[in-house]
Amino acid sequence: xxxxxxxxxxxxxxxxxxxxxxxxxxxxxxxxxxxxxxxxxxxxxxxxxxxxxxxxxxxxxxxxxxxxxxxxxxxxxxxxxxxxxxxxxxxxxxxxxxxxxxxxxxxxxxxxxxxxxxxxxxxxxxxxxxxxxxxxxxxxxxxxxxxxxxxxxxxxxxxxxxxxxxxxxxxxxxxxxxxxxxxxxxxxxxxxxxxxxxxxxxxxxxxxxxxxxxxxxxxxxxxxxxxxxxxxxxxxxxxxxxxxxxxxxxxxxxxxxxxxxxxxxxxxxxxxxxxxxxxxxxxxxxxxxxxxxxxxxxxxxxx
Numbered sequence: 001x002x003x004x005x006x007x008x009x010x011x012x013x014x015x016x017x018x019x020x021x022x023x024x025x026x027x028x029x030x031x032x033x034x035x036x037x038x039x040x041x042x043x044x045x046x047x048x049x050x051x052x053x054x055x056x057x058x059x060x061x062x063x064x065x066x067x068x069x070x071x072x073x074x075x076x077x078x079x080x081x082x083x084x085x086x087x088x089x090x091x092x093x094x095x096x097x098x099x100x101x102x103x104x105x106x107x108x109x110x111x112x113x114x115x116x117x118x119x120x121x122x123x124x125x126x127x128x129x130x131x132x133x134x135x136x137x138x139x140x141x142x143x144x145x146x147x148x149x150x151x152x153x154x155x156x157x158x159x160x161x162x163x164x165x166x167x168x169x170x171x172x173x174x175x176x177x178x179x180x181x182x183x184x185x186x187x188x189x190x191x192x193x194x195x196x197x198x199x200x201x202x203x204x205x206x207x208x209x210x211x212x213x214x215x216x217x218x219x220x221x222x223x224x225x226x227x228x229x230x231x232x233x234x235x236x237x238x239x240x241x242x243x244x245x246x247x248x249x250x251x252x253x254x255x256x257x258x259x260x261x262x263x264x265x266x267x268x269x270x271x272x273x274x275x276x277x278x279x280x281x282x283x284x285x286x287x288x289x290x291x292x293x294x295x296x297x298x299x300x301x302x303x
Contacts, residue, residue: 012058014044039296111147185198211296225286228285229282230283
């Protein structure tokens with residue numbers, strides 16, 4: 001099992017004075033998967049990632065990253081990892097290819113710079129100076145820099161913050177391509193749709209502890225949560241007794257259902273028999289964001 005893991009954490013602890021930021025975390029990340037670590041500000045997420053990167057010392061616990069202890073073997077570990085921070089210090093007057101070549105020169109076995117530029121989706125901007133790149137293109141260059149040394153593990157810290165929707169989707173495809181190359185990716189993000197689309201598995205950290213872990217579809221038993229049926233009745237109509245619902249603030253009737261197929265059949269059968277329109281009819285289950293907010297104490301999810 002240990003050989004299957006790119007990252008293994010047991011009982012990780014970190015304090016700042018009297019404040020215990022990380023309280024005994026256990027974490028496994030397998031080779032070749034995209035793993036998202038989610039959590040509100042102050043939950044211990046940044047401390048955990050910085051310990052894994054070797055930038056911060058832990059107070060207790062065991063940590064192994066690509067077979068190395070980042071606290072003792074950081075020099076051995078670093079050539080095997082790539083890090084994309086929220087802010088970087090790239091020389092803005094170099095071209096894209098010059099930047100990648102520069103960073104590739106720091107590594108013993110770099111990936112060919114032209115190949116890295118292509119992987120990052122910057123071929124058309126190959127000879128453009130960094131000052132001429134858009135925000136999304138600059139973020140792609142950050143990823144290219146992280147890929148220059150051909151790392152086995154990439155840390156991506158909020159990789160699409162500030163992107164417009166189109167640029168975010170483009171960046172997601174770049175990240176997916178990294179996983180297809182066999183790279184392991186540890187992603188932190190505040191965008192739940194990003195975690196939903198990219199991650200093979202997700203862990204949520206709150207108050208220094210992992211409170212849930214699983215696939216995006218099953219996190220916090222999301223797949224088992226009650227469905228919500230929502231519709232609007234014409235003026236004067238009354239919801240059927242067979243599937244009673246409660247009004248919400250927008251004038252819709254809401255049914256929290258343990259058996260959505262049965263209740264939807266009863267509701268639509270009643271509507272057809274009585275010639276009643278069900279405007280805006282929809283059936284939903286809790287989203288990943290709903291579950292995340294519930295796990296971090298910010299919203300309740302029906303169960």
